[in-house]
Amino acid sequence: MNTALDIRHITVSLNNSVVLSNVSTAIPLGSLIGIIGPNGAGKTTLLRCVIGLIKPLAGSITKHSTLQHRCAIAYVPQRSTVDWDFPATVYDVVLMGRYGHIGWFKRPGLIDHELCKQALQQVGMLELADKPIGHLSGGQQQRVFVARALAQQAQLYILDEPFIGIDTITEQSLIVLFSSLRDQGKTIIIVHHDLATAQRYFDWVVLVNKQLIAAGPTQTIFTTEHINKTYMRPEAQ
């Protein structure tokens, strides 16, 4: 197995309480991976460690050689983390996906605008390109964020609860899009809540509740026993 991320003995503490304790797992390249666990299990913290937003107390994360470039990892945060009343259009936000390639001081070129339009086309938002982001529905906002990640042309996509508060049709179209990205050899990591759909959506699951419960191919790991263990309070285990 080619490893996208080799996570070793990660321990994270936030505000003097341990959020993740000694988590070790390997994330395979070219798969659709679900990170599953209850609220407060440290799923988002694990992702934020991977992208370098949080420094772990202990442990290390080794990235595959194809993920070393600063634009190789596209992060799609939870929608609630940004101010949607910001004065920007859909196109402006998607173009931000190119900023890492453009670099400091420079302006977007023809190729950046072309890739931006392609990304909007892929998520079916091209006709809304000039719409202010404050006028979008929850599902449309999520698609804008996904388009921004697509414009980045990354190798690894990390999405934090992308399906929260969006309609089923948008969810289905996004999962089809992610599957096609996986078929192109990209790696997609999604923090997911809905146990009913997890088995259908993901090739690989990582079950977390402050510590690693289990990780591996969905067919073998996503069992009732593991799920029960994940959703119990850690003290009761």
Added chain:
Amino acid sequence: MIYEHILACIIVCTALLGCALGALGSFVILRNNSFLGDMISHAALPGIAATFFITHSVNPALLMLGGICSGIISVFGLHIITHYTRIKKETAIGIILSVFFGIGLVIISHIQKHSIAQQAVLNKFLFGCIATLLLTDTILIFLVSVGILTIVWLLHKEFTLSTFDPSFAHTIGFSNQTIEIINMMLLVVAMIIGLHAVGVILVSTLLIAPAAAARQWAMRMPLMMLYAMFIGSACCISGTVLSCYVRHIPTGPTITILLCCVVVYSLLYAPHRGIWFANSCKRTFGDQECNL
């Protein structure tokens, strides 16, 4: 003839000052840092007063340098308090503002007690008097404003990205800390030169009001900055001209009142976001259609 020439110089300076503060103000209000301007302007006072006390100089560049130093110290202090303690940002701003302003007033009363010559120069910074600026002052304001506008023009892409989504900016290799430091430095310098125009208490209006009004009209960041720059410079020019031609009208408060009029008009009548527009739209098309 000479009077008109001087007035033209002052008008160009105030226009540039309004532009610089308007452009920076757009980022300040979108980062929810509206009180930061107030803090910096008040924190500059001890620096200016101490420089005057030590050097007895009335050179505006030197006094401003003192103001910039204490402004930077206040911003640094804010960073330390918010990052290393559990005190919230607004509380920290309130503490720093009053402590620095208090120190400034202590130094000023000490200067007044010792009757140091030309101490009236400090009143310029306390209450502002752009209509009586000297040629050296105008050159300084001109150069600093052009410098600030150039840096904002070069970095507006980075500033916008870091303001909208700092986590994403970090993941694609932009250092939020570097962007924040550049932003703060520009803000400190802009606020200190703004003190000359409208004084310590009113300068933050020059930063916040144009941007707040512009937000009502603009749906994109570059437009918001342009509108804020236009509103800021237009009000600065009108206020300066009014205070030059009408007797007993002070510059700072005139500019502030004009800006407040523009903000109130924008809050009421701006398309899409104005109260009047929203109400008339709802009356005509119903709640659903007007949910903008």
